[in-house]
Amino acid sequence: MSQQNLGSLTKEQIDFYNEEGYIVLPNLLTEKEMIPVKEAMMTKVSMIADELFQAGLVSDKLEDRPFPLRLAELFVDLTAEDFLKYGRSWRDRLPGYFDLMTNLKILDAVTSLIGDELFANPVYNTRPKIPKVAAGAVPWHQDKSYWPGANANPVITVWIAIVDANEVNGCLHIKPKTHRKRVLKWYQEQESGTGYTALREDQLGKTNTVPLPVAAGSAILFNDRCLHMSTPNNSHEVRWSVDLRYQPTDQDPMLDHGIGFLARSGLYPERVARLEDWLAERPERAKDY
Template structure:
C-alpha cells in the first residue's frame, strides 16, 4: 500500500531495479479525474459548436462525441486539448488548453508524495507534458503521415530523447496517468524492465514513423504491457523504453503524461515554462494559482509566435543519424 508520505521501501527498490512502477489508488477519482474529464468535455463542446451540424453530437458522452469528431473530420484534434505547445510554427492563436483541473493534477499532493519518494522534496513541474487522446484504431486516417503517434500506436522511445542535451544529467521522472481504465485492447503502455540501465540509446527519425527507438537496440522481446485502473499512476525513469498499443476498443483512450525534476536542474525545454510544485525548504515559492500558470503558457505562445527565429531546436536527433538508414 502507498501511505500518505509516499512510497514504501520495496516500491522504491522496485522502481530503481525495474525502471518503472505502477502505484494504485493514488488519485481521488471524484475530486480530480471527474472534474478533469468534465473540463475536457466542455472543451470538446466548444469545438463541436464551431462545426456545421453540431446537433448531430447532442447527447453523446465524451468518448463517443470525440470519436465521432475524429470520424467526421478525419483529422487529429489533440493540440486543442493539450497543455503544451508545438516545437515550432507556433501561431498567435495556437489551440491549447490550460484549465484549472489540469493544473490541479500538476499540483496533486498525492502524486507529489510519490514523486518526492523518488527525487526528493524540492520538486519542479517540468513543462514536457501532454494529454493523449487515442481514438479507436479503425478511425485512424489511412495516410500514416496524419497524426502518426498521436492517433495509433506510439513508437518505442525513451523520454530522455525528447529533451535537449542540457538536461542529460537532470533527474526527470515521468508520471503517466490514465483517465480511463486501460488494458491491451484499448492501448495501454508497454515497458521494458531494467533497460533503463543502458542509458540514452540512439533514436531515429523517419518521415512516416516520426521519432522511434529501433528494437535492435534494447530487449524489445521482454516488453511488458501494463493494464491499469483509473486512479492509478505509472512512474518511469527517463531512460525506460516504452510504447503504447493501438486502441482496438470502441471508445477513446485518454491519458496524461506529466514530468517532474528537482528544482534547479535544466528541464530540457528551456523555452517552455515550468513551476515549483513543492518545496519543503521554501514553501512560499510554490505556485498555487492556476491563472498564473495559464498566463505563463499564453505569454510563451505569444513570444514564440512573434519571434520564431529565436526558438532553438527542441530535438537532438537527425534523419541522417548513423545506424538509422
C-alpha cells in the same frame, strides 16, 4: 532534508522503482479527484465540436454523449488528418490540468523518489487516443530523446489513466530495467505525421516487454531512459490519459519546451506556484499575491 522520511511510497516500492525503472500505483486517484481534469478535457472537446460544426464537418456536436465516447464519435466519419489538426496530445493551460499536476498524492509519490524540491517539467500531455488514428500508437522510445541536451536527470514521468487502459485500447508497454541504458540513437518517425522519436527493432535488446493495463485513476511512474511504447486503440472509445513530468528543482527547466513551475518546496514553500501563476506562465508564485 533526507529523502527517506518524505513521500508516500514504501521502501519496497522505491526499491522496485530503482531496480525496474518504473512502478505502477493502482487506483492512486479516486473518481472525485479526476473530476477537474475530466472537465478540462470536456471543455476542449466542446471547443473542437464547435469548430467541426462551424466548418460543416459534423452536423451534430454530440453534446449528450458520455466522456469516453464523444470525441471518438465526433471523428468517426472524418480522417486522421482532421483529427491531427488538433494535435496528438494537448498542452492547454486549463485549471483542471493544474489541479492534477498539483495533486498531493502524485507529489507525495514523486517526492519519495526525488525529494521535496519538485519542479513540474513543462512537458505534460493530455492524450486523447482515439480509435483508428495511427498516431495514437506511440513507438518505442525513451523520453529523454525529447530533451537530449538537458541536464535534467532524473525526470520522472507520471502517466495517469483517466479511463481504464488495456490491451484493446492501447495501454502503455514498458521494458523493465532499461533505465540503466544510455540514451539510444533515435530517428524521427514519419508515417503518422507526428514526428515521434522512435527506436529501431534491433535497438530494443532482449529485455522482455511488460504490458501495463491499469484501471482509471492508476498511475505509472517511470524514469526518462526507460524504453516504453503504446499500441493502437482498437476499441471504439477514447483512451484518455495524461502524462506529467517532475524533476528536482536544481535541474534544467527546459525552457525550449515551455514554462514549468515550482510544484513543491520544503525550502521555499512560499514560492510554490498557484493556479494564477501557472495560468500567467509564471514558474513561481508572484511576490505580490
